[in-house]
Amino acid sequence: MASSSPLEITAQADAAIVEKPIPLDENVLQKHVAFFDRNGDGVVYPWETFQGFRAIGCGYLLSAAASLFINFGLSRKTRPGKFPSLLLPIEVKNIHKAKHGSDSGVYDTEGRFVPAKFEEIFSKHSHAHHNALTSDELMAMLKANRVPKDYLGWLASYTEWKILYVLCKDKNGLLQRETIRAAYDGSLFVRMEKERADKKQK
Numbered sequence: 160m161a162s163s164s165p166l167e168i169t170a171q172a173d174a175a176i177v178e179k180p181i182p183l184d185e186n187v188l189q190k191h192v193a194f195f196d197r198n199g200d201g202v203v204y205p206w207e208t209f210q211g212f213r214a215i216g217c218g219y220l221l222s223a224a225a226s227l228f229i230n231f232g233l234s235r236k237t238r239p240g241k242f243p244s245l246l247l248p249i250e251v252k253n254i255h256k257a258k259h260g261s262d263s264g265v266y267d268t269e270g271r272f273v274p275a276k277f278e279e280i281f282s283k284h285s286h287a288h289h290n291a292l293t294s295d296e297l298m299a300m301l302k303a304n305r306v307p308k309d310y311l312g313w314l315a316s317y318t319e320w321k322i323l324y325v326l327c328k329d330k331n332g333l334l335q336r337e338t339i340r341a342a343y344d345g346s347l348f349v350r351m352e353k354e355r356a357d358k359k360q361k
């Protein structure tokens with residue numbers, strides 16, 4: 160095995176510590192969703208959502224349920240005009256229109272990343288550890304974000320965060336800050352797919 164030079168090791172460590180700022184004019188919510196646009200044509204069909212879930216290691220049942228639920232729920236909101244399409248396409252460029260209530264506010268109404276809101280997740284809710292959420296802390300955050308009577312928003316937030324937690328908690332049951340950060344811009348999904356493909360090859 161080739162050994163890394165001290166310079167390379169320092170560079171790797173720096174990359175792990177320093178969070179690269181994302182320019183505010185970049186649409187981070189579109190990046191979150193683009194992973195699921197498997198053929199890159201700007202539209203996410205239910206079978207692409209399914210393939211994306213499978214690619215990051217979810218079982219058939221969860222992937223099937225998620226793709227129906229997500230495309231059914233979001234297609235109409237992102238489509239131009241009044242008429243729904245039976246193929247349930249989600250238009251990536253309009254994904255900000257699919258935002259729901261009772262969320263963290265980390266994506267603004269245009270789908271940009273709001274660093275102050277991201278910091279708030281940890282300043283308000285991570286107590287046991289500096290940069291990670293326990294399962295209980297996550298639940299407390301979801302409850303704190305709830306807008307009264309916004310039941311669909313509660314359900315949407317609950318599923319988003321619970322799936323993230325179940326798939327990506329570490330061996331101590333913690334959802335790390337870095338994992339959450341990478342979920343927002345979708346780089347987490349790319350990494351999970353690659354890790355899974357690498358494992359399969361071995």
Ligand code: HEM
Nearest residue numbers: 192195203208257258259262263264265266319320322323
């Ligand atoms: C394993 C797959 C996925 C996970 C773990 C996941 C997780 C998340 C998380 C944690 C949030 C942040 C919510 C907040 O800030 O309170 C979020 C937001 C969002 N996700 Fe996903 N997501 C996944 C797949 C998808 C897919 C396939 C779509 C659509 C094609 C999608 C569309 C959205 C939208 C529109 C939001 C914004 C909600 C809002 O801020 O109101 N996500 N997701």
Ligand SMILES: [Ca+2]
Nearest residue numbers: 196198200202
């Ligand atoms: Ca597509």
